[in-house]
Amino acid sequence: MHILGISAFYHDSAAALLVDGKVVAAAQEERFTRIKHDENFPEHAIAYCLEEAGITLDDVDYVAFYDKPFLKFERLLETYLAFAPRGFKSFRVALPIWLKEKLFQKDLLKKKLKRYSPNFDWQNKILFAEHHQSHAASAFYPSPFQDAVVLTMDGVGEWATTSVAIGRGNNLEMVREIHFPHSLGLLYSAFTYYTGFKVNSGEYKVMGLAPYGVPKYVDLIKKNLIDIKDDGSFRLDMRYFDYCTGLTMTNDKFADLFGRPARQKEDAPLEQFHMDIAASVQAITEEIVLKLTRSLAAEFNIPNLCLAGGVALNCVANGKVLRDGAFKNVWVQPASGDAGGALGAAQAAYFHHLGKDREIVDGQDAMSGSYLGPEFSTEEIEARLTSAGAVFETLGDAEVIEKAADALASERAIGWMQGRMEFGPRALGGRSIIADPRSATMQKNLNLKVKYRESFRPFAPSVLAEDVSDWFDIEESSPYMLMVADVTKQKQREMSKEESDLFGIEKLNVPRSEIPAVTHVDYSARIQTVHAETNPRYHALISAFKSRTGCPVLVNTSFNVRGEPIVCTPEDAFKCFMGTELDNLVVGNCFLRKEGQDKSLQLDYKNAFELD
Incomplete structure (x- = not known):
C-alpha cells in the first residue's frame, strides 16, 4: 500500500x-x-x-x-x-x-x-x-516505543497550540489541548520579533543568543504576560500581543513593559538587553515544558515521551527534559x-x-537516521560536476575518507555531501559543512567567512556514538541533534574572572574546552551522535579523524549560507563551495580543492540571500 x-x-x-x-x-x-x-x-x-x-x-x-x-x-x-x-x-x-x-x-x-x-x-x-x-x-x-505520551507544542494548528496524545500500538488518542491565542510557540515568536529576528525562522537565533544573557526579566514576564499553572498549562495576557488583530507580533504596550521598542533590523547592534531578553524567554519556555512533562509523567505513568511541533526543535529545553528524568525515554521527531x-x-x-x-x-x-532525501551515483556526480565546470578527482572509498580526514586535521573546512539528503532542518552528515572542533578560531571563522551569519551562533558537534559520554554529559543517543548537554568537566577549561566579565559576544574569543568550536559560552553543545548503522561513511570519517588527533568529534553545520536552503544536488554544493571560503568539497567519491578551481567560477554568496 x-x-x-x-x-x-x-x-x-x-x-x-x-x-x-x-x-x-x-x-x-x-x-x-x-x-x-x-x-x-x-x-x-x-x-x-x-x-x-x-x-x-x-x-x-x-x-x-x-x-x-x-x-x-x-x-x-x-x-x-x-x-x-x-x-x-x-x-x-x-x-x-x-x-x-x-x-x-x-x-x-x-x-x-x-x-x-x-x-x-x-x-x-x-x-x-x-x-x-x-x-x-x-x-x-x-518512535521506538510501543506506548508513549506524545506532547506537541507549536505556534498554532487549527485551534490547538499545545496538545497531548496517548499512543498505544497503532492507536493514537488526542486527550488534551490548549487553544489559540494562548501559545508557547507564539510567545517565543513574539520575543523573536521583539529582538529583531524573523518569525518562523529566527527562533533558533534567540535560543543561541540566550546563554550570553541573564534571565532578569522572568518575573516581569510572569507577572504581566503569562500565567503558568503548576501542571504547565498557561494563559497569555493578549493586551500585550498583536498577532490576533494586527500585522506584527507585539504592540506598544509590550514595548513599554520592557522600556524600549522592538529591534527593527537584523543588522542593528545586539546589546546586552537583547541577550537578557532571549535568556528570559528561554527560561520561561523551559519552565513550561518541564512542568508539562512532569505533570504528564505523573498522570499517565508511561515511561516514554515523544515530542513534535516547532517548540520541540528547542534542543536546550529537550536536553533539560531528558536530564530531568520524569520520563525514562525521550524521542523527538527530527522534522x-x-x-x-x-x-x-x-x-x-x-x-x-x-x-x-x-x-x-x-x-x-x-x-x-532521517536520511530520506535524494542521493546521486558516482556517475551522476561526475557528470553534474563536470557540467558545472568543477575540477575534481574521483577516489576510492577508503582513499576519500583518508584525504578528507587529513584535510580536517589540517584545519581545512569541508563541504561534505554524501548519500541521501536529510529530512528536517538539521544537517546530519549527509549535507554538512564539517571542520576541526579543536580550533579556537573555527567557530567565528565559519560563521563570518563561510555561513555569512551572526558570529554568536553556535555550531554542533558530531561525535562517535560510542565515545559520546567521554566528551559530553549524556549517556543516551542523540542522532538528530535535538538534545543539548554540557561538555564534560574533564574537557572544560575554566574561565578566569576577567574572561567571565567580558561583554557577551566577546566571550566568543575565549576557548572554553578542548573542543572550543562546538562549546557554547555556557559550556553546552547541541549533540549529534553518529552511528555506523545509519551513516557508515560519516562514522568512518570521524573515526579516521580520531585516529589522527585523538578527538572523535567534528564541527557539523548545515551545508548552506544563511538564507539559503541546505544543498540538495552536486550543482548546489559546488555553487556554495565556490561562493564561500570553504577549502575543500567532497561529493560522494569526488574530491575538490578550492585552489584547483577555475577562479572565473567564483561567486559572491555574502549578500546573495536575505537574512534568515
Whole structure:
C-alpha cells in the first residue's frame, strides 16, 4: 500500500511516502526550488518521492494532507469577531487569500494532483488530518516505543497550540489541548520579533543568543504576560500581543513593559538587553515544558515521551527534559516543524485511519537516521560536476575518507555531501559543512567567512556514538541533534574572572574546552551522535579523524549560507563551495580543492540571500 503525505500553503512545504507503512522518502520543497521555507505546493518533493519508490501517482492508494483548512478558517473568523473592530486591517488582508487559495484546499489539491493522474479518485482517496494529529503521529509512529505520551507544542494548528496524545500500538488518542491565542510557540515568536529576528525562522537565533544573557526579566514576564499553572498549562495576557488583530507580533504596550521598542533590523547592534531578553524567554519556555512533562509523567505513568511541533526543535529545553528524568525515554521527531506534518499525515492515515499493524524493530526508530532525501551515483556526480565546470578527482572509498580526514586535521573546512539528503532542518552528515572542533578560531571563522551569519551562533558537534559520554554529559543517543548537554568537566577549561566579565559576544574569543568550536559560552553543545548503522561513511570519517588527533568529534553545520536552503544536488554544493571560503568539497567519491578551481567560477554568496 502506498500513502503520500503532503504539507503545504503555510511554510516548509514537504512530501513523504509510505510503502506498506515504511517511510521510503521524504523531502522539503525548499531543497528543490532553492526558496527558503517554500510554502508552495510541493510538486518537486512529490515527484522525488514517487521516483524514489519507482511508482506514479496512479499507484498511490491515499493522499493525506496535514491539516484541515475549514477549521483554520473558523479560527480566523472567530478571532476577528472576538476582537472586533480591532484587527480589521489584518482581517481584510487575510480574507481574500483564504477565499482564493486556502478555504477550498481540497479542490486546489485535486487540481494540482490531476496533473499527475487525471483519473484518480480524489473524492474518496484524499484524506485530511488535523494539524496537531499530524504532528503527534509523526512523533509516535516512527518512535521506538510501543506506548508513549506524545506532547506537541507549536505556534498554532487549527485551534490547538499545545496538545497531548496517548499512543498505544497503532492507536493514537488526542486527550488534551490548549487553544489559540494562548501559545508557547507564539510567545517565543513574539520575543523573536521583539529582538529583531524573523518569525518562523529566527527562533533558533534567540535560543543561541540566550546563554550570553541573564534571565532578569522572568518575573516581569510572569507577572504581566503569562500565567503558568503548576501542571504547565498557561494563559497569555493578549493586551500585550498583536498577532490576533494586527500585522506584527507585539504592540506598544509590550514595548513599554520592557522600556524600549522592538529591534527593527537584523543588522542593528545586539546589546546586552537583547541577550537578557532571549535568556528570559528561554527560561520561561523551559519552565513550561518541564512542568508539562512532569505533570504528564505523573498522570499517565508511561515511561516514554515523544515530542513534535516547532517548540520541540528547542534542543536546550529537550536536553533539560531528558536530564530531568520524569520520563525514562525521550524521542523527538527530527522534522518536528510543519514539514514533518506531511509524514505524520501519511502515518495517521495508515496506522490510525486504516488500522494497519505497527511493527517496532529491536527498539529502533523508523526514520532511517532521517536520511530520506535524494542521493546521486558516482556517475551522476561526475557528470553534474563536470557540467558545472568543477575540477575534481574521483577516489576510492577508503582513499576519500583518508584525504578528507587529513584535510580536517589540517584545519581545512569541508563541504561534505554524501548519500541521501536529510529530512528536517538539521544537517546530519549527509549535507554538512564539517571542520576541526579543536580550533579556537573555527567557530567565528565559519560563521563570518563561510555561513555569512551572526558570529554568536553556535555550531554542533558530531561525535562517535560510542565515545559520546567521554566528551559530553549524556549517556543516551542523540542522532538528530535535538538534545543539548554540557561538555564534560574533564574537557572544560575554566574561565578566569576577567574572561567571565567580558561583554557577551566577546566571550566568543575565549576557548572554553578542548573542543572550543562546538562549546557554547555556557559550556553546552547541541549533540549529534553518529552511528555506523545509519551513516557508515560519516562514522568512518570521524573515526579516521580520531585516529589522527585523538578527538572523535567534528564541527557539523548545515551545508548552506544563511538564507539559503541546505544543498540538495552536486550543482548546489559546488555553487556554495565556490561562493564561500570553504577549502575543500567532497561529493560522494569526488574530491575538490578550492585552489584547483577555475577562479572565473567564483561567486559572491555574502549578500546573495536575505537574512534568515
